[in-house]
Structure formats: structure tokens, C-alpha cells
């Protein structure tokens with residue numbers, strides 16, 4: 245290995261600034277766009293997606309609406325260090341297992357600067373900290389990140405959150421929505437209120453065209469259980485969603501992973517186009533081809549959380565050459581060369597698969613010392629200039645507060661009103677869940693139970709009061725279980741989408757929550773209505789319209805309370821398995837303490853019935869079914885008062901308003917609890 249000539253190296257990453265951002269001294273100065281449209285020339289669309297000359301002008305005009313609110317962001321980060329806590333179990337396999345707190349440094353003093361108009365690629369071996377750094381730059385990393393991250397000299401704010409697009413490695417999309425629906429809803433939620441609905445829809449159409457998704461615009465996204473878009477198409481939809489924020493800062497985690505080289509090239513072209521439109525674009529990437537590599541303006545190379553290079557992509561070879569690392573042959577992909585170096589593999593190192601144990605140990609030592617050399621070379625040769633650039637005055641942006649007012653002026657402003665968010669989320673939720681809510685299986689389940697119960701209790705008579713009371717108890721229990729278990733899935737299932745969309749400040753939690761409540765209502769109420777109608781009349785309960793309507797109202801009330809409990813359990817635990825276990829135990833307790841099966845519950849545990857909504861529902865159902873002076877045939881030509889029937893006597897049919905109050909408190913309480921739990925588990 246050649247000794248690194250650290251003294252004679254060129255300082256990369258300190259070259260002349262790109263002309264695109266040369267006018268971008270403050271965030272209020274508009275960007276001179278190198279390419280007026282969204283890099284239409286860089287993208288290679290499918291034949292049918294190609295923007296024709298005739299409509300190009302119109303397209304540009306439409307796109308200018310999207311560009312209008314653009315606020316260029318210079319991102320500077322300095323000495324970013326991040327550690328994670330590891331609980332290491334100490335002791336032998338069978339001995340003591342006391343967890344020993346330990347930390348691991350994932351990022352160690354990482355610095356960089358990216359300006360509007362630039363595309364920065366983060367390279368490094370798997371586990372080197374690329375995703376962690378990207379997440380930190382996107383303001384989404386939990387725990388304490390030391391160092392400074394400044395966006396136009398400011399800290400991460402809610403305004404910045406809404407100006408940041410973040411494309412995660414895994415695409416988080418609603419599987420039942422089509423491409424056009426996904427992007428239209430995103431446009432309606434994300435684009436500013438000053439645009440009309442029509443203009444927002446046009447933006448979604450434009451993005452579809454721009455990303456070459458026209459052919460699959462009406463295809464459903466698909467999920468693990470059914471096929472939809474291909475991996476590349478899904479990725480483009482995810483990018484499209486983030487483009488709709490008209491982001492000033494766009495962060496992408498491995499957007500080309502698992503894609504063929506043409507699609508990868510196309511995606512990176514689009515990113516470059518977005519950058520050229522005045523955005524700051526940062527992407528992590530695994531193994532870019534040399535074709536892709538040439539499209540990056542800057543690269544940042546990580547090795548075990550430390551930087552070995554941060555600067556212009558075009559100067560990489562020059563820099564490493566200057567410190568003594570020259571590739572063995574000319575036509576090497578710079579990305580491969582960088583990844584080798586980040587792994588500690590110098591160009592002249594011996595790569596022998598046949599090395600025996602000691603040889604391998606030596607090889608590992610060599611790699612570690614190469615890494616250390618590269619890290620110290622970076623610190624000596626590149627870091628001082630980078631630091632100077634970070635602190636360079638246009639008002640020492642990393643610490644200054646200039647420009648704060650313009651950022652703050654639009655802070656805490658939502659792009660759309662509460663009502664608008666509610667309407668769009670409601671429509672989107674109904675569309676996404678219509679297959680689930682109106683599934684034939686669910687309807688069949690309820691109808692078959694209704695008809696079967698109707699047949700079992702066929703024209704029951706008051707003389708068989710035990711059976712009738714049993715039917716009323718069944719109403720309260722069935723419509724306690726069914727909505728409870730359906731509601732448990734609501735929030736855990738939607739969690740990834742909710743976290744993603746809330747992290748980018750897309751909508752208020754309250755508008756989401758109320759839209760979810762409202763969206764679930766129709767089906768939650770239609771099914772019990774059908775059930776009660778069938779079973780009530782088949783089962784021979786009191787043939788009075790008023791009594792029937794009251795029975796229906798009580799059952800629906802019970803459904804809403806039970807649904808509230810399900811939502812609360814789901815929101816608190818955010819784990820379907822745990823929530824269903826807890827729900828089944830709870831319902832079992834309610835079932836047993838409800839007052840139907842056991843009428844001599846020991847006093848010390850009899851209070852359980854007061855926390856059971858099924859008990860209140862059952863009591864109210866019996867209360868509306870029978871009046872105080874009603875009698876039933878309790879023996880041969882013998883009549884007894886209904887109030888003396890043991891099960892009814894135990895219930896006591898007085899104080900019905902208290903039962904209604906208790907149910908109302910539960911209705912509000914459970915839902916409030918669900919909301920609070922959801923809010924506490926949310927990014928702020």
C-alpha cells in the first residue's frame with residue numbers, strides 16, 4: 245500500500261459554488277432555475293408520458309403553480325454524533341443475566357453542507373449510518389443528536405417539517421387506492437389553500453406524467469396480500485407524494501434499491517431535475533452505477549459512522565489520489581472505489597479468498613488501519629475547509645437568526661383548513677376501507693347470525709321470559725364483541741401511514757381522528773340495524789314500533805361504546821395481538837359480570853358490573869321491553885309479575901337514566917382516551 249501523502253492533497257468540497265444557487269443568499273431571494281421546468285429534459289418518460297411540444301408550455305405554466313411557494317433551503321450540519329443504548333446481557337449462558345447498559349456510536353462527528361440546486365448522495369457500506377444521518381437531517385430521529393443541524397440558519401421547525409419531503413426505504417402507501425387517487429389525495433392535503441381544488445388535481449396529474457406513471461395511473465397500489473404496482477412504480481408514487489409538498493428539502497432513503505438500472509437512472513434523473521428546480525436533495529444509495537454516480541453533485545462517504553469524504557462528487561478521485569489511493573485500473577466505477585475504501589479495502593490490498601485464519605486476521609487489521617487513515621486524512625485535509633464553508637458568512641447561517649421572521653411567519657400554519665383536511669381524509673378513508681367495511685364476508689357473518697338467532701328464538705313468547713331475556717342479553721354481548729374486535733385494528737393498521745404523514749405535517753391529528761370516527765360510522769351502524777330488525781321481529785319480542793326503535797337505539801349506543809373501547813385499546817397498545825388478548829379478557833369479564841349468568845356474585849367483586857357497558861345495555865334493553873305492571877305465565881294458570889322474575893329482579897329496572905349517563909360517559913371517555921393515546925404516540 246502506498247503511504248498516503250496527506251500533505252499534498254487537494255481540498256475537495258470547497259470548489260466554486262454552483263451557479264444555480266449563486267443568487268440564493270437569503271431564503272427570500274428567488275432561485276434562478278437552471279432548467280425552467282421540472283427537469284423535463286432529464287427524465288426519460290415512457291412514450292405515452294412524453295410531454296409534447298404543444299402542451300409543454302401549458303405544463304410549465306401549471307408547474308409554476310407548484311413552484312410558486314418554493315423556499316430554497318441551505319442545509320448545514322456539523323459534528324453530528326448519535327449514540328444508541330444497547331442492553332447487553334452480562335454473564336454466562338446459564339448464569340447471571342443482568343442487563344448492562346452500553347452505548348454504541350452510530351454517527352461520529354459528521355459534517356456537511358448542501359445548497360439548493362444540489363443533489364447529495366450518501367454512500368457507505370451497509371450499517372455505516374446513512375439512514376440514521378438522513379433521518380437526523382429530516383428531524384425524525386428519536387433521542388438526542390449532538391452537533392448542529394441548521395436549515396437556512398434555523399433549527400428544525402414545524403414550517404420546515406412541511407417543506408421537507410421524506411421518502412422512506414419502505415413505501416408506505418394505502419394498498420387499495422389507485423395511483424391517481426393516492427397522488428390526488430396527497431395534493432389536496434399538501435398543496436396550499438390558495439390553489440383551487442382543480443389546480444391541485446392538475447398538479448397530481450402533472451406528477452403522474454412527470455414520473456412516467458400514466459400507464460398505471462388507474463392501477464391500485466397493492467399490498468402484501470394482492471398484487472398491484474411494481475417495486476419501481478411504487479417507489480415513484482412515494483416520490484410523487486413527496487414532490488407534492490413542493491419540498492424545499494427532499495430526503496430519500498435508498499430510492500433505487502431493488503430496481504433495474506434503467507428505472508434507477510430515471511429516478512435519479514428526476515431527483516436531479518428536482519434539485520435543479522431549486523431544491524436541496526439528499527439521497528442514500530447503495531451501489532450506484534457510474535452512470536448514476538455522474539449525476540450527483542456532492543457525495544458524502546461514511547465508514548462506521550465516520551466521514552471519509554464530504555464534497556463534490558467530481559473531485560473524489562482527485563482527492564483520494566492525492567492521499568495515495570489510486571485505483572488499479574482506469575475504468576473503475578467511482579462508487580465501487582469509494583465503497584471499497586469505506587470498507588477499508590485499499591486499491592492494492594490483497595483480496596484472497598483462500599487466506600487461512602491468520603491471514604484473515606491480518607487482512608482485518610489492514611482494513612481497520614486503512615479506515616483509520618482515511619478518517620484522519622479527512623479530518624486533516626477536508627474538514628477544516630468544510631468547517632470554514634459551513635461557517636462562511638452569509639451571516640454565519642449555522643448560528644444566526646437572520647431570516648427567522650420569514651420562516652416563522654408561516655410556522656404553525658397548516659396548508660389546508662381543518663374542515664378541508666377532514667373532508668379529504670374522510671373520502672380517502674372511505675375509499676380505502678370500502679372493501680373491508682362492505683365486505684361480503686362481514687355482511688354474511690352478521691346476516692347469518694341474525695337469521696340463526698331469529699330461528700332459534702322464533703316467535704318466543706313472554707311465557708318463556710327466560711328465553712326472551714336471554715335474547716336481549718345476546719344483543720348486548722354480540723354487539724359488544726363484534727365492534728370491539730373490529731375497532732382494535734383501526735389504529736395499529738394505519739400507524740405507518742399516520743406516522744409518515746404526520747411527520748411531514750400533512751394534517752392535524754384531530755381531523756384525522758374525527759374523519760376516522762365518521763368514516764367508520766355508516767357500516768358500524770348499518771349492520772346492527774339490519775341484525776336487530778331481523779332478530780327482533782323473528783324472535784317475537786314486543787310487537788311495538790316504539791319498543792323496537794328503543795331497542796335499536798340502545799343497541800347502536802352499545803356499538804358506539806364498544807367501538808370506542810376497541811379504538812382506545814388499539815391506540816394505547818398499538819399492537820393487534822396484545823390488544824385482542826386484552827379485549828377478549830375484558831369482554832369475558834363483562835359477559836360474566838353482566839348479570840345474566842350469575843345472580844349471586846360475591847359483594848367484593850360485584851362492582852365489576854358497573855364498569856361493564858354490556859351490563860348497562862342489557863339493563864336498558866330489558867327496561868324498554870317490559871313494564872312494571874306486566875305479568876307472565878309462571879305456572880299452570882298462574883301469573884307472576886315480570887319484576888319478580890329472578891334475572892329481572894336482580895337487575896332492578898329503576899334508574900334507567902343513570903344507565904344512559906354511564907354509557908354516555910363511557911362513549912366520550914373511551915374516545916377521549918383513544919385520542920390522547922394516539923397523540924402521545926405521535927411525532928409532534
Ligand SMILES: Nc1ncnc2c1ncn2[C@@H]1O[C@H](COP(=O)(O)OP(=O)(O)OP(=O)(O)O)[C@@H](O)[C@H]1O
Pocket residue numbers: 328350368369370371372373374375376377
Ligand atoms: N434503534 C436502533 N437500535 C439498534 N441499532 C441501531 C438502531 N438504529 C441504528 N442502529 C444501528 O446503527 C447502524 C447504522 O444503521 P443505519 O440504518 O443508519 O445504516 P445504513 O448505512 O443505512 O445501512 P443500510 O445501508 O444497510 O440500510 C447499524 O449497525 C444499525 O444496526
